[in-house]
Amino acid sequence: MDPNFVRDPPAPSGPFEGQGIVVMTGATAGIGQFAAQRINCTTRARLIVGARGAQPRWGEALKLDLASLASVRSFAATVEKEIAGAKIDVLILNAALGTAPAGATTEDGFEATFAVNHLAHYLLLRLLIPLLATGARVVITTSNTHDPRTSPAPPRHADAIRLAHPETDPERDRSAFTGAFRAYSSSKLCNLLTARALAVSPLARERKLTVIAFNPGFTPGTGLGRNLPLPLRLVMQVVPWIIGRFRRINTAAHGGETLADLALGRIEPPEGHLYASIVSRELAWPDPSELAQNDDVMAKLWVDSARLVGVREAP
Ligand SMILES: NC(=O)c1ccc[n+]([C@@H]2O[C@H](COP(=O)([O-])OP(=O)(O)OC[C@H]3O[C@@H](n4cnc5c(N)ncnc54)[C@H](OP(=O)(O)O)[C@@H]3O)[C@@H](O)[C@H]2O)c1
Numbered sequence: 001m002d003p004n005f006v007r008d009p010p011a012p013s014g015p016f017e018g019q020g021i022v023v024m025t026g027a028t029a030g031i032g033q034f035a036a037q038r039i040n041c042t043t044r045a046r047l048i049v050g051a052r053g054a055q056p057r058w059g060e061a062l063k064l065d066l067a068s069l070a071s072v073r074s075f076a077a078t079v080e081k082e083i084a085g086a087k088i089d090v091l092i093l094n095a096a097l098g099t100a101p102a103g104a105t106t107e108d109g110f111e112a113t114f115a116v117n118h119l120a121h122y123l124l125l126r127l128l129i130p131l132l133a134t135g136a137r138v139v140i141t142t143s144n145t146h147d148p149r150t151s152p153a154p155p156r157h158a159d160a161i162r163l164a165h166p167e168t169d170p171e172r173d174r175s176a177f178t179g180a181f182r183a184y185s186s187s188k189l190c191n192l193l194t195a196r197a198l199a200v201s202p203l204a205r206e207r208k209l210t211v212i213a214f215n216p217g218f219t220p221g222t223g224l225g226r227n228l229p230l231p232l233r234l235v236m237q238v239v240p241w242i243i244g245r246f247r248r249i250n251t252a253a254h255g256g257e258t259l260a261d262l263a264l265g266r267i268e269p270p271e272g273h274l275y276a277s278i279v280s281r282e283l284a285w286p287d288p289s290e291l292a293q294n295d296d297v298m299a300k301l302w303v304d305s306a307r308l309v310g311v312r313e314a315p
Pocket residue numbers: 025026027028029030031032050051052053054064065066067094095096097116141142143144188215216217218219220222223224225
């Protein structure tokens with residue numbers, strides 16, 4: 001844990017500093033663990049963490065395995081019971097699987113990276129929408145790997161049916177080297193499109209939701225590369241060292257701190273922007289990729305995802 005992490009936290013202010021409720025995924029490791037620490041140590045909000053095994057150091061854990069849609073449904077029902085009529089002020093969908101072995105599927109029969117990173121979070125969002133407070137904030141962690149300008153293996157499309165069943169996708173990446181990475185970047189494009197779809201929905205306007213898609217940028221030292229083959233994991237240790245000679249490298253502590261501040265409303269999106277991106281530890285609000293800005297792709301992803309997880313299409 002970075003000893004400087006909770007240095008000079010902003011003074012409590014705003015709606016989430018008092019009796020607020022924060023629900024979060026991916027708080028047991030990496031960037032999310034630092035975000036949870038900042039939320040826990042600098043606010044009086046109740047922090048509820050969905051965790052599959054490892055206990056979070058910060059917040060109350062409720063069982064959630066994103067590789068199972070049944071577990072997502074059970075988690076959402078438990079959250080509803082636990083908060084007993086209160087509303088959720090902040091929802092942070094941060095968990096992710098970096099890469100899954102080729103052909104790996106979840107118990108629901110969907111490609112594992114797409115299912116964990118996108119479908120499970122999509123279902124969780126849909127189930128928790130009725131529990132969101134007026135003025136709530138939703139932050140979904142995406143990645144600049146969704147963008148061909150900054151990705152070695154960017155998505156080829158955001159077609160949910162083909163991403164869920166890659167064996168039916170004539171455009172799928174068959175390379176053992178880039179295939180898994182492209183599954184990851186595609187899932188992160190879906191996270192961004194989901195954030196955009198929610199932000200432009202009538203419901204978001206009615207309920208005054210603030211929606212942010214957050215890219216922590218390349219951040220070495222987290223658990224994201226844990227499933228990579230050993231040689232690649234070694235490369236991932238050497239590359240940051242080389243890059244670090246020329247520019248400031250992102251850290252999990254800074255990414256987590258920024259995620260928390262975005263979620264708590266200490267950092268506000270500029271008008272008309274939703275994509276918050278960290279490069280060299282500086283937060284910017286760039287336009288996402290062309291595909292991420294495509295409204296038809298966005299609408300189709302929302303509807304197809306609803307069909308895949310078995311909820312109605314309208315939010
Ligand atoms: N690190 C980077 O370079 C980078 C760059 C851009 C975007 N991001 C994004 O940043 C976010 C955080 O990544 P990180 O780098 O901090 O990775 P990390 O250290 O591997 O943390 C991932 C988190 O997701 C949880 N998780 C994974 N699979 C899960 C499942 N099936 N059910 C429930 N929880 C699950 C993990 O829980 P366990 O403790 O149980 O494993 C952990 O808390 C991700 O959305 C990632 O895509 C990271």
